[in-house]
Amino acid sequence: MRRILLILLSLAAVACGGRRNSATQQPASAAPRVFLPALPPAALPPAERTKWLRRHYWDRFDFADTTFLTEADTAQLVEAYARYVALLMADPTDGAPMDSLMRRASTSRRMLDYFAWLGAEVLHDPNSPLRNDEFYIPVLRAVLASPWYDEYERIGPAYELETALQNRIGERANDFRYTLASGRTGTLYGVEAEYVLVFINNPDCPMCREIREAIVSSPMLSEMIERGRLKVLSIYPDEDLTAWRAYLDRIPQAWINGYDAGCVIRATNSYDLSAIPALYLLDADKRVLVKDSTDVLYIEEVIDRRG
Structure with a gap:
């Protein structure tokens, strides 16, 4: 319960603080669009629903629709992303679901930029209760593997990846x-x-x-x-x-x-x-x-x- 409260407080800060860049602004008169995650089959037992959502959470998201990013309710999308990450926390060392998500988000630079930003806000920000290097590593690798960034744009992600790869869970810590x-x-x-x-x-x-x-x-x-x-x-x-x-x-x-x-x-x-x-x-x-x-x-x- 304590962690859920921290997550909700963090999401409220994002919603109120409104860190929005030009790609996420929408006209004041337009009703913001929202993302609705996929719903697990009703017949699935509760114990299987988390496993199902780890694979299918983003099935209703159109990764080719970059217009959505302009019209989206940014705070709602950050909250949806954070809830997805919370699902992944059942296995905090398994980066495969995040790797799959980032592959789907790599359809265009604009889409990849947005999901890289989501990852930085939720997975890498020092104040995020969901900070997790194992999930942030696939985000950074997707950016570095894409053809849309020049050598200067890769410097920051490359440094962050080098840092994230230190002292991974299950590996021996660096001596000092x-x-x-x-x-x-x-x-x-x-x-x-x-x-x-x-x-x-x-x-x-x-x-x-x-x-x-x-x-x-x-x-x-x-x-x-x-x-x-x-x-x-x-x-x-x-x-x-x-x-x-x-x-x-x-x-x-x-x-x-x-x-x-x-x-x-x-x-x-x-x-x-x-x-x-x-x-x-x-x-x-x-x-x-x-x-x-x-x-x-x-x-x-x-x-x-x-x-």
């Missing part, structure tokens, strides 16, 4: 070196525990404080930390060490609290620092279980599912 206040150093791969929670944060970030407090107040995570099953590696990725040192006493002593000397993570683009804070849950082999999240409850759910 951290430095403690004492000057002693260590590496992510040197942290030994059943689970490692990497917490990328800044000292004066309100959401960072909220996440820190959520971790500390979690009975489940606190017990795991006490038993040594979970280790939290707090990493500060920026240059202002004065601010970081002033914040030292607010980080729990049981955590590993370090900074990235020389800002190597940022320089090598080994982690996406466009949205801070960020949580990465890793297993004992440093394989990514949760990527770039801010949801401590979801961290708990993933650990609980693994037993």
Whole structure:
């Protein structure tokens, strides 16, 4: 329920904020057109409807009709797209449905531009509760595979794709070196525990404080930390060490609290620092279980599912 509320709040912000470009404007006197997703067969049992919609959600959308984009109710279409993404979240590592959608949207540059914009708003915006690199990767690949963009237009998507391909769920996370206040150093791969929670944060970030407090107040995570099953590696990725040192006493002593000397993570683009804070849950082999999240409850759910 909490995630659904966040999604609806995000959609309301889009509807009220109205980020519309020239391709999405319609005359004031024209009634906006809306998109209605396909309806699953009534005979389908409830458990099968999500699977059906993953494949057929866009069957009633005419990808050849670029006029629709000019006349569409943009907020309604963003909401429909977000609801589709929410359906895909049942399997957050399966990018095949999004890849299929982007192939259908590649009928023209105008159509591809629009669906690339939808993807950026819902899947890539740092404030989107549906942010997901596995679904955004097919969007970027569709743009880079199309014949309509020149080499300069490809620079941004190519960089975003390089970043999205880092630390994918199921793959081993990129290693990095951290430095403690004492000057002693260590590496992510040197942290030994059943689970490692990497917490990328800044000292004066309100959401960072909220996440820190959520971790500390979690009975489940606190017990795991006490038993040594979970280790939290707090990493500060920026240059202002004065601010970081002033914040030292607010980080729990049981955590590993370090900074990235020389800002190597940022320089090598080994982690996406466009949205801070960020949580990465890793297993004992440093394989990514949760990527770039801010949801401590979801961290708990993933650990609980693994037993």
